[in-house]
Amino acid sequence: MTEPALSARINLARDGFRLRVDLTARRGEVLALLGPNGSGKSTVLGCLAGLLRPADARITLGGRLLTGDRKLVPPHARGVGLLAQQPLLFPHLSVLHNVAFGPRCQGRSRSEANRLAAGWLSEVDAEQFADRRPSQLSGGQAQRVALARTLASEPELLLLDEPFAALDVDAAPALRTLVGTVLRDAARTTVLVTHDPLDALVLADRVVVMQDGAVVEDGPTREVLAKPRTGFTARIAGLNLVRGTARAEGVRTSDGTVLAGIASTELAGGAPAAAVFPPAAVAVRLMNTGDTDIADTMDATASPRNTLPAVVDSLEPYGPVIRLRAKAGADGPACVEGIIADLTPQAVAELELRPGRPVQLVIKATQVAVHPR
Numbered sequence: 095m096t097e098p099a100l101s102a103r104i105n106l107a108r109d110g111f112r113l114r115v116d117l118t119a120r121r122g123e124v125l126a127l128l129g130p131n132g133s134g135k136s137t138v139l140g141c142l143a144g145l146l147r148p149a150d151a152r153i154t155l156g157g158r159l160l161t162g163d164r165k166l167v168p169p170h171a172r173g174v175g176l177l178a179q180q181p182l183l184f185p186h187l188s189v190l191h192n193v194a195f196g197p198r199c200q201g202r203s204r205s206e207a208n209r210l211a212a213g214w215l216s217e218v219d220a221e222q223f224a225d226r227r228p229s230q231l232s233g234g235q236a237q238r239v240a241l242a243r244t245l246a247s248e249p250e251l252l253l254l255d256e257p258f259a260a261l262d263v264d265a266a267p268a269l270r271t272l273v274g275t276v277l278r279d280a281a282r283t284t285v286l287v288t289h290d291p292l293d294a295l296v297l298a299d300r301v302v303v304m305q306d307g308a309v310v311e312d313g314p315t316r317e318v319l320a321k322p323r324t325g326f327t328a329r330i331a332g333l334n335l336v337r338g339t340a341r342a343e344g345v346r347t348s349d350g351t352v353l354a355g356i357a358s359t360e361l362a363g364g365a366p367a368a369a370v371f372p373p374a375a376v377a378v379r380l381m382n383t384g385d386t387d388i389a390d391t392m393d394a395t396a397s398p399r400n401t402l403p404a405v406v407d408s409l410e411p412y413g414p415v416i417r418l419r420a421k422a423g424a425d426g427p428a429c430v431e432g433i434i435a436d437l438t439p440q441a442v443a444e445l446e447l448r449p450g451r452p453v454q455l456v457i458k459a460t461q462v463a464v465h466p467r
């Protein structure tokens with residue numbers, strides 16, 4: 095096992111918020127840091143960048159101690175580059191000189207710094223803007239230049255804080271592709287803070303999920319998103335997650351509902367478990383239509399279905415489908431709260447669905463994966 099390039103143990107308390115994390119990343123690894131608002135992601139980045147001075151922390155990068163033993167290496171001397179949501183370019187410098195700024199600060203000659211800057215601008219497909227001022231760039235172009243500026247200092251650790259969040263939907267995919275290309279440098283370690291599961295899937299090798307200042311999930315991206323252990327991760331992965339305890343046939347929730355499913359690994363009865371299923375696996379029917387529509391499509395060999403009474407909470411367009419969010423009815427099980435179902439607009443119209451309408455959620459047991467929690 096190789097020594098991690100980045101190792102960070104951070105303990106920090108601030109106005110009622112407590113952060114306790116232990117993070118490591120290998121050289122060349124791209125780590126996505128996910129978590130709800132206020133979970134502490136930016137605080138972790140601030141500590142790594144040297145912008146925050148945690149009371150109790152030990153951060154090393156490539157064997158160098160950055161924070162710890164009463165030492166705090168200042169931001170510019172860390173070998174850490176930070177790309178924030180906003181490009182934050184120097185308005186009075188040309189694009190080329192913005193990018194050359196880092197190498198100049200590192201002691202390169204003017205011509206050498208300009209040569210390097212031109213190379214990085216071409217790397218991010220922005221060499222044609224070299225002579226412009228930042229005010230003459232679009233948001234997407236400015237963010238590309240900001241990426242070149244960050245990379246021009248050749249950081250050992252690259253921190254990306256929601257780098258696509260401020261971009262419009264047309265500019266984000268191009269920059270995401272570009273970032274994907276530059277992140278393939280095996281010499282650099284990257285920590286990417288994002289709300290977007292697509293960023294994690296496309297760019298990251300590993301996902302760390304934070305909640306209330308602590309790490310609650312850590313693993314290979316696909317594994318974490320496919321087998322979420324927390325409601326937050328399930329939501330960002332676009333999956334439903336119902337918690338409970340393991341039973342032979344599936345998961346028993348705290349309200350006594352048993353959700354039939356298929357266990358992903360062997361689970362001891364009574365162990366904490368979660369039932370995970372995609373919104374497309376949830377069929378919706380009206381409470382008062384009887385079982386005929388389902389019975390018509392079921393034969394004797396059909397897999398068992400879970401039928402749960404619920405109430406429509408909201409209906410929102412979601413790409414080509416309508417996403418229905420359910421809530422618990424007065425007498426129904428609480429476990430249906432927040433379950434999402436994707437329906438065709440035609441089905442929504444035919445069933446005359448609207449918020450407040452009692453429905454039944456029908457979920458095929460074969461599409462419910464049961465994971466340990």
Ligand SMILES: Nc1ncnc2c1ncn2[C@@H]1O[C@H](COP(=O)(O)OP(=O)(O)OP(=O)(O)O)[C@@H](O)[C@H]1O
Binds near residue numbers: 109111132134137138
């Ligand atoms: N400068 C500050 N002074 C005091 N408390 C702060 C400061 N900045 C953030 N906090 C608090 O620290 C906690 C963690 O905030 P942080 O910004 O790290 O979360 P986050 O996960 O990055 O959230 P978001 O996704 O909303 O950016 C929150 O409770 C926040 O209110």
